[in-house]
Structures are given as C-alpha cells and as structure tokens.
Amino acid sequence: MEAAFYLFLLGAITGFTEAAGILPDGPLNAPVGGSVMFTTSLTEADGPFLGVTWSFNTTFFIISYQSGSSLIPPAYQDRITFFPSTASLELKYLTLDDGGEYSVTVFPDRGGRIKLDIYVPIFSVTVTPQSSDLVEFSSFSLTCSSSGSSLSFIWMNSSSEVTSSDRVQITDGGSTLTVVDVTRYDEQSYRCRVFNPVSEGISDPVNILVSYGPENTKMSASPSQEFYEEGSDISLSCSADSRPSAQFTWFVNGTKLPDSGPELTLRNIQFSQRGDYSCQAFNSRTLTNETSPSVSISVLQKISGVSIKASTEQFIEGSSVTLTCEASGSSPSRTWKKDGSDLNLSEDVTLSEDNTVLTFKAVKKENSGEYVCLVSNPVSSSEAKFTIVVNYGPANVQIEGKDLINENDQIKLICSAESTPSATFTWRLNGSEITGSSAEFLKEKAQSSDSGTYTCEAKNIITEKQSTAEHELHVQPGEKMSSGTDEGK
Structure with a gap:
C-alpha cells in the first residue's frame, strides 16, 4: 500500500498537467506569522476524489491524500489543515520562505496553480x-x-x-x-x-513651524485724537505679523526711546514730548526688522490767563485806542464779540493778523459796550471781558424853561447836555456867575432884577471840554397876567 502511495505521489509531482484550473487567479498575499487558505472551486458533489496532492514550487510536496490516508512531510507537520471534501488547504505559521508557487492535483483530471506572496507586516x-x-x-x-x-x-x-x-x-x-x-x-x-x-x-x-516677518508693522494711539491736552495719558500699541512674536522698540522723531514691548504708555504727557512716534518690530529668527509708519502726537497746553489790556485808562472820543487780548497756552485762536454779537470791523475798527490787538483809530461813543475775547485751541478755551465806556461831550447843551414870568413867580430853568460822564454845570446871569451848580436852576420868587440872559455852562471833567447855552428871561412887574396873555415858553 505505501509503495503504491509513493508512486501516486511521484506521478502527481512530476508529470500531471491539470485539465482545468480549480484555484482562483492569484496571487495570494499573506503576512509572516499568519496563515493562508488555498480554497478550490470543488464541492463535495464533485467527489469522491481518487487522490489529492499539494506541492510547493513543483518539486516539494506538502500533502498527498488517497483513500482517507495522508502523507505529510515533517516540514509541514502541524502547519497545515487539509479539507478532503473540497481538496482545499490551509497553511499556517508562514515565513518568508513560504512564498512561491503552489499547485494542487486532483485525480483523475483536475488541478490548479497559484502564487503566494509573503510580506513582513508594517x-x-x-x-x-x-x-x-x-x-x-x-x-x-x-x-x-x-x-x-x-x-x-x-x-x-x-x-x-x-x-x-x-x-x-x-x-x-x-x-x-x-x-x-x-x-x-x-x-x-x-x-x-x-x-x-x-x-x-x-x-x-x-x-512644521515656519518663521516669518516681521511685516505689516503698524501702531495706533488710544484715545485716537488729532490733539492732546498737556497732562493727558496716551497708550501707544504696536503690532506686526511675525513668527515668533516680534520684539518692539520705540522712537520719537527718529530718536530711540528706552522703552520696549508692544505697549508704550505716555502718562501726564508734556508739551515737550510732542512729536512723531513710531515702533520697530524685530524677529530674532529671521533677523529682520520693520518700522511702522509714524503717528503724530500733537500736545497742546491748555488755554489760561486770558485777559484784555487797554492802551489807556480813559477812552476819550476821537482818540486812538487798542485792546490787547493776552493768553498763555498752545496755538491760541482768538475771536472777538461785542455785546454778545460778532464784532463788526471797519476802517476805524480793525484787528491784527492774529486777532490779538483790536484797534480803534478814533474811538466813538458808539464803540461803548462789553467786549469779549474768546481764546481757544483744539483742547481748551477761555475768555475775558472788558467794558469800554467812551467819554465824550458835553454836546447839544440846552436850557428848558419859561422866557416870561411875573414878579414873585418861581424861576425854574433846566440845563441838559449829552456827556459821558455826566457834565457839571455852572449858571450865569448876564455874564455873572450865580449860585447853583446842578442842572436845575430854581428861585422861588422872581424879581424884576432877575430878568436877563441866563447862561448854562456844561463841562466834562474827563474830556475837559465845555459847552454853553443861553436863555432869555423877562420878569415883568405887577400882578399876574390873565390867561390870554402870551407867557412865552
């Protein structure tokens, strides 16, 4: 029996050519240490099989099966599982040496070949x-x-x-x-x-980290203003696109400041600190730097000490007078008003180019009033007031009273004059000074000797000017006239 078995095996290995392939198209892939299943297309209905032989690389047999008995070489003991009903074979514990061509012969006329590739797992x-x-x-x-x-x-x-x-x-x-x-x-x-x-x-x-920049370096100020009042706090911020983060230094008017970092705080800023501020970003990896566009920080001193000074203590009509608006602070701008309204300028009333000096070529009484000088800059404002009183006259002196009265009647004459300050008055009768220095001359009982020319002399103690008016008065003797008699004014 054993001799016949080997003769069968020898014939299977050396000379049999299968009539029809019963193995799938290859190759098969399997990992080192794994297993592979060689599955035929046969079923139990195709049996019984007279004999089955599996071989490796055409010269080495793996198993020979005949009539329920199997012959397995020592190298494949415990590594294969054979399935007689379908002539299929499982090969286990694979090594790289197991890679190659596998063939199966099923007597009398079936067989097939397939390639097995072995890979080391990843x-x-x-x-x-x-x-x-x-x-x-x-x-x-x-x-x-x-x-x-x-x-x-x-x-x-x-x-x-x-x-x-x-x-x-x-x-x-x-x-x-x-x-x-x-x-x-x-x-x-x-x-x-x-x-x-x-x-x-x-x-x-x-x-992967990529260092770049700095670029797009820019700075901003907070609060953002065109002008800052002296004493303000200002925060400057600098930023740049950079990896790693940029290092920052600060400049004013091109001069490097001792400050560093992305923030620069200017506390209680002074007028002397005004200027163009910029920041420079530096990348320690790329070894490059970039400077931001500058931001102008305009610092203004607050307007203070506003006052109006006149060129004279007394304003006399016809004289030349100036009012000077003085103030401290940065970039002052001056606006004048009179009695709450915009100041009207003329050939006789002019302002200097910077509005500091208001000049009256020949001051007039119409120029009297309250003058306001408003001084401002973009961060503050203040004003001063000054009242002009123009001294003029006396002018238009007039005497009011009757020109015909009876003896024992009251004499009442009133003298008026246009004058600032108010005029003082002196009365004369027929050229001789008489008692009374007020605007009203009063005598309770007239006598005939009171007839004559009355003169009122008005005098302005500031302008030192004087002016007179005359009035003719006739005192008639006797009783009072009847109502039909012309009594004059």
Whole structure:
C-alpha cells in the first residue's frame, strides 16, 4: 500500500498537467506569522476524489491524500489543515520562505496553480524631520521609515494627500518629502502612511513651524485724537505679523526711546514730548526688522490767563485806542464779540493778523459796550471781558424853561447836555456867575432884577471840554397876567 502511495505521489509531482484550473487567479498575499487558505472551486458533489496532492514550487510536496490516508512531510507537520471534501488547504505559521508557487492535483483530471506572496507586516512608522523650525523661503525634508517589506508611501498634510509639484519633491521611493521655498502656508502637520498588500501604518504627526516677518508693522494711539491736552495719558500699541512674536522698540522723531514691548504708555504727557512716534518690530529668527509708519502726537497746553489790556485808562472820543487780548497756552485762536454779537470791523475798527490787538483809530461813543475775547485751541478755551465806556461831550447843551414870568413867580430853568460822564454845570446871569451848580436852576420868587440872559455852562471833567447855552428871561412887574396873555415858553 505505501509503495503504491509513493508512486501516486511521484506521478502527481512530476508529470500531471491539470485539465482545468480549480484555484482562483492569484496571487495570494499573506503576512509572516499568519496563515493562508488555498480554497478550490470543488464541492463535495464533485467527489469522491481518487487522490489529492499539494506541492510547493513543483518539486516539494506538502500533502498527498488517497483513500482517507495522508502523507505529510515533517516540514509541514502541524502547519497545515487539509479539507478532503473540497481538496482545499490551509497553511499556517508562514515565513518568508513560504512564498512561491503552489499547485494542487486532483485525480483523475483536475488541478490548479497559484502564487503566494509573503510580506513582513508594517509597524513602527516614524517621520524624521531635517528641521521642524524653519525660516520662510528656506526648505525642509521629511524622511519616513518603517519595518516591513515591499513598502509603499503616501504623504499627508493636515487636510489632504501631498503630491509632487514645482515646490514639492517626493523621492527615494516615496519615503522622502522635500518642500522648497517654504512659506507660512506650509506650516501644518505632516504624516506618513506606509502600506503593503497585507498591512499599513501611519506615523505620528510632525508639526512644521515656519518663521516669518516681521511685516505689516503698524501702531495706533488710544484715545485716537488729532490733539492732546498737556497732562493727558496716551497708550501707544504696536503690532506686526511675525513668527515668533516680534520684539518692539520705540522712537520719537527718529530718536530711540528706552522703552520696549508692544505697549508704550505716555502718562501726564508734556508739551515737550510732542512729536512723531513710531515702533520697530524685530524677529530674532529671521533677523529682520520693520518700522511702522509714524503717528503724530500733537500736545497742546491748555488755554489760561486770558485777559484784555487797554492802551489807556480813559477812552476819550476821537482818540486812538487798542485792546490787547493776552493768553498763555498752545496755538491760541482768538475771536472777538461785542455785546454778545460778532464784532463788526471797519476802517476805524480793525484787528491784527492774529486777532490779538483790536484797534480803534478814533474811538466813538458808539464803540461803548462789553467786549469779549474768546481764546481757544483744539483742547481748551477761555475768555475775558472788558467794558469800554467812551467819554465824550458835553454836546447839544440846552436850557428848558419859561422866557416870561411875573414878579414873585418861581424861576425854574433846566440845563441838559449829552456827556459821558455826566457834565457839571455852572449858571450865569448876564455874564455873572450865580449860585447853583446842578442842572436845575430854581428861585422861588422872581424879581424884576432877575430878568436877563441866563447862561448854562456844561463841562466834562474827563474830556475837559465845555459847552454853553443861553436863555432869555423877562420878569415883568405887577400882578399876574390873565390867561390870554402870551407867557412865552
């Protein structure tokens, strides 16, 4: 029996050619240490089978089966499982040496061949960067390594697969990724995916950092104003697009300040600190710097000490007079008003170019009133008031009273004059001074000797001018006239 079995086996290995393939199209892939199932297309209905032989690389048999008995070489003991009903075979504990061609012969006229490829499984996928901290427009390389056999590589960034381009090179069978002219937009995480027909693995992410800048350096002031009052607090901020974060220094009018950092606080700022402020950003990795456009800080002193000074203490009609508006503070602007309304200028009333001096070429009584000088700058304002009283006269002296009265009647004459200050009065009768210095001359009982020419002399003690008026009065003797008699004024 055993001799016949070996003759059957020898014939199967050396000379049989299957009539129809009963194995699938190959190859089959399996990992080292794993198992593989060689499954035929036969079923129990195709049996019974006179004999089945499995061989490896045409010369080494794995199993010979006939009439319920199996012959298995020592090398395959405990490594195979044979399925007589379908002539299928499972091979376990695979090694790289198990890779090759497997054939099956099923007597009398069936058989097949299939290739088995054995692969070492993938594990320990790692990515080694040439550098992970780069300067923009330099280049970087990543190398992917892994255990396993017949390796294939795919590179992935944070969002998609990385493919070759003008700036991206994939070399060394796909295991090396090189990016040239790196920009900040290449700053992301990269992974390497390694695979073969029986396994795959992926690396931990490698983060690529790209140093760039500084650029877009700019500064701002808070509060943002065209002008600042002396004593204000101002905060200046500087920013720049930069990796790593930029270092900042400060300048005023091109002179470096001792301050550093992205914030500069000017507390209780003084007029002397006005000027054009700028900041400079510096990147310690790229070793470049950039200066911001300057911001002008205009500091103004508050308006104070506003006063109006006159060129004379007394304003006499016809004289030339000036009012000077004095003030301290920065960039004062002056506006004049009279009696609450805008000041009307003329040939006789003029202002200096800076509105500081108000000149009256020949002051008139109409120029009397309250004058206000409003001094302002963009951060403050103040005003001063001054009242002008124009001294003039006396003028238009007049005497009011009767020109005909009877003896024992009352004499009442009133003298008036236009004058500032009010005039003083002197009375005369027929050229001789008489008692009385007020505007009213009064005598209770007239006598005939009171007839004559009455003169009122008005005098202004400031202008030192005087003017007179005359009045004729007739005192008639006797009783009072009847109502029909002309009594005069």
